[in-house]
Amino acid sequence: MEKPESNYGFREQTVPVKEKEKLDKLNRKWFKYLKSHPLTGDQLPRLGTAGLVSTMQMRGQLSTKNYKYGTYEDYEKVSGEYLAEEYNIVNKGCLSCPIKCARTVMVDGKPVKGPELETLGLLGGGILNNNLEAILKWNYELDELGMDTISSASTLAFAMEAHEKGLWDNGLTFGSTEEISKVWDDIAYRKGIGDDLANGSRWCSEKYGGKEFAVHSKGLELAAYEPRRTVGLGLGYAVSNRGGCHLNGGYMVLVEGLSLAVDQQNPHGKADFTMIFQDLMEGVSSCGQCLFTTYAFLPSLIISHPQSWYTKAFCKIVPYIGFVLRIINKLPTGIMHFHIPVIFNQSKALKLITGMPVTFGSFIKAGRRGYTLERHINTRFGIRRKDDSLPKRLTDDPQIPGNEKTKVPLEWMKNVYYSARGWSRDGVPTPKTLRRLNLDKLDSYKVTCEEFKK
Ligand code: SF4
Numbered sequence: 083m084e085k086p087e088s089n090y091g092f093r094e095q096t097v098p099v100k101e102k103e104k105l106d107k108l109n110r111k112w113f114k115y116l117k118s119h120p121l122t123g124d125q126l127p128r129l130g131t132a133g134l135v136s137t138m139q140m141r142g143q144l145s146t147k148n149y150k151y152g153t154y155e156d157y158e159k160v161s162g163e164y165l166a167e168e169y170n171i172v173n174k175g176c177l178s179c180p181i182k183c184a185r186t187v188m189v190d191g192k193p194v195k196g197p198e199l200e201t202l203g204l205l206g207g208g209i210l211n212n213n214l215e216a217i218l219k220w221n222y223e224l225d226e227l228g229m230d231t232i233s234s235a236s237t238l239a240f241a242m243e244a245h246e247k248g249l250w251d252n253g254l255t256f257g258s259t260e261e262i263s264k265v266w267d268d269i270a271y272r273k274g275i276g277d278d279l280a281n282g283s284r285w286c287s288e289k290y291g292g293k294e295f296a297v298h299s300k301g302l303e304l305a306a307y308e309p310r311r312t313v314g315l316g317l318g319y320a321v322s323n324r325g326g327c328h329l330n331g332g333y334m335v336l337v338e339g340l341s342l343a344v345d346q347q348n349p350h351g352k353a354d355f356t357m358i359f360q361d362l363m364e365g366v367s368s369c370g371q372c373l374f375t376t377y378a379f380l381p382s383l384i385i386s387h388p389q390s391w392y393t394k395a396f397c398k399i400v401p402y403i404g405f406v407l408r409i410i411n412k413l414p415t416g417i418m419h420f421h422i423p424v425i426f427n428q429s430k431a432l433k434l435i436t437g438m439p440v441t442f443g444s445f446i447k448a449g450r451r452g453y454t455l456e457r458h459i460n461t462r463f464g465i466r467r468k469d470d471s472l473p474k475r476l477t478d479d480p481q482i483p484g485n486e487k488t489k490v491p492l493e494w495m496k497n498v499y500y501s502a503r504g505w506s507r508d509g510v511p512t513p514k515t516l517r518r519l520n521l522d523k524l525d526s527y528k529v530t531c532e533e534f535k536k
Contacts, residue, residue, distance in 0.1 A: 100437035108434060112427045113180045120385045121341055121377040126183045127173060131199040132162030134340055138203070141339035141346065142311040142481065142488075145304075146207035147256060148239035149297045152308040152481050154207030160214050162199070169218060170196060181374055189222045197221040197231070203306030204235035209242060210257040223263055227270040233282060236303035238265065240283040240296050241275070250290040294474035299326035300465070309472065309490050310481040312338040314352035316490030318360070320470045321499060321509075323456040329373060332359035336377065337400065341385050342393070344400045347487040351404025353499035358407060358446075365449030369432050379425050408502055418443025451519045454503070458511050458521060467509040470496055 099105055117123040125133050135157060138144040142152035158164060165185065171193060175182030185196030197205075197217055205217045224231050244250040252275045254265070268276025278286055283303055287296035297304050302325025309316030315338065318331025328335070334356055338346045366376055384393045419441050421430040429445035432438070457465075472492055481488040500507060504515030516522040 097435070099435050101434045105431065105434040108427060108430060111424075112431070115382075115424060115427075116180050116375065116378055119378045119382045121380075122181050122374065126181050126374060126377070129162035129166055130173075130183050130185050130196070132165050132185065132197065132202055134199045135161045135202055135206075136163065137340055138199075138307065143308050143335065143339055143346075144203055144207055145297075145306050145308040147210055148208065148236075148243045148295060149304075149308055149475060150243075150295075151207075152311050154210075156212035157207060159212040160202045160206030160217065162202070164214060165196065165202070169214070176372070179372070181372075183374055187218050189218050194218075194222045195225065200306045201231040201235070204232060204239070208235055208239045208306065209259065211259045213259060216259055216262070220262060220266065223266050227266055229266065229270060232305055233303045234266065234269065236297055237279050237283045237286065238262070240286060240292065241279060243295055244286070244290050244292045247292065249292050250286070294478075297326075297473055297475065299472055300324075300469055302326045304328070307335045308481065309476055310488050311346050313347060313349050313490050313495070314338050314356055316472060316476060316492060317349075317352060317495040317499060318356050320472050320490075320492055321356075321496065323453065323460055326472075329363060329367075330360070332356040333363065334359060337380070341377070341380055342397055342400075343388065344397045348401045349491050349495050351401040351407070353495050354404040354407035354411065354502050355400070356499060357411060357502050360453055361446050361449035363449070364452045365445045366428055368448065368452055369428070371428050371431070375428065381425055404498075411502055418446070447519070451521060454511050454515065454519055455521055455524070457505070457509075458516065458524070461510050465509070467496065467500075467507070470509055 135144065139153055139157040139161075144152060144154055144157060146152065146154040154160075165187070169187045170185045171188060172186045173182045174184040174186050174195070186193050187196040188194075201221050202214075202217060205211060205220055206214075211217070221231060224234055238254065239256075241250065241252050242254045242256045245252050245254050246256065253261075254275075265276060265279070268274050269280045270276070272280055278289065282298065282301060283296040284298050284301045287293045299319050299322065304319050304326040305328040307315055307328060309319055312335040314334030315328060315331060318334055319326040319328065320331075322331040324330050332355070334352060336342070337344045337355070362379075363373055363376060366373055384390075384396055387393055420443075421427075421433075422442050426442065429440050429442050432445065433440040470492075472490060477490050477492050479489060480486055496509070497507070500509055503511070504518070505511050511521075513522065516524075
């Protein structure tokens, strides 16, 4: 019998599951593991991503004053702990999720979605604002206007610095936040300075100057993690297919400070890890699973005991096993004809739902194909090595004056990354790489940029 229409006007559907009993069993075990893991069972449910503000401060990764600094003296006033204590009224999350990472807060007497770490960082220290109540309000206003808090906040910080440096007389100053709600409206309705701000920081820097501190990659503003103190993520931001995105960039900060203390400044091995993390996350995203489940990929034993000899040893050797990963990355994924138990259930879940012969190897390969296909399409639009870039502030100016290690050694890491991916020195996937991933036939679709625009 056909199902009736739901209240939302579309027919309710159920997802047909190939092996339901086995999936239920796997899910029970998976939920249990997620709940016992320090990140997915404690930190995310307790504080959400907002809980990362304090960790980032400790590691010098909290972008402050338009990424000039990596720490903010008032960070406690915009931290996840303070948010939970003073404003969080209830935890929320997606249906049946055991993590429930979202927060609900009150704004003008209404329960609304609370801010994530990015919003707290960029609308806090990013513009030298320690007023958490204002951030809750702006977060709500930006959501209502359909505007991204990362790009809005970062473009605002750029405009403040351009004003401070005398490049752009726009009336915006760091730490002065009374008129910010009006700025959001002006951006949305393209009025006054909002008409320029609406184009983002790259565009504004081309008009007014200040390219060296317009913090974006390929026109997309970066997240709140200051990459000079997480150089693997610095590479990820730069090579990411959709611009400066921390998730499409591989999210190396997870091991470079957030959950493990792998040397943040050591570039060795980071390119290989970036590639494998990007492929895994691409696989997880493309089959509709939540990326937060990948937090549990790092075994809880090493996360729970950061001072143990084995965790310290693990963190020390990670940068030096890049070459091992490079060999694994070059192996045909078909030989990884298994699933990784306990810590990575995503591939098995996909197999049980669809009935497709998915293994860990084919899951990674699917992610790699997706990532390479995106790049292949980008190269048709002219994207090359020169576009995998960061502003000079992050590659040329050390975060800690005099400490040359506290900047992103981007060009060196790009060479290793392109080689690991099987791309040319100019960042173009080679014909051999495309063949290996069964993407070479796509060249018969000669869609050019001009045809696409039509
Ligand atoms: S599914 Fe993901 S985004 Fe949704 S509540 Fe769970 S952890 Fe958060």
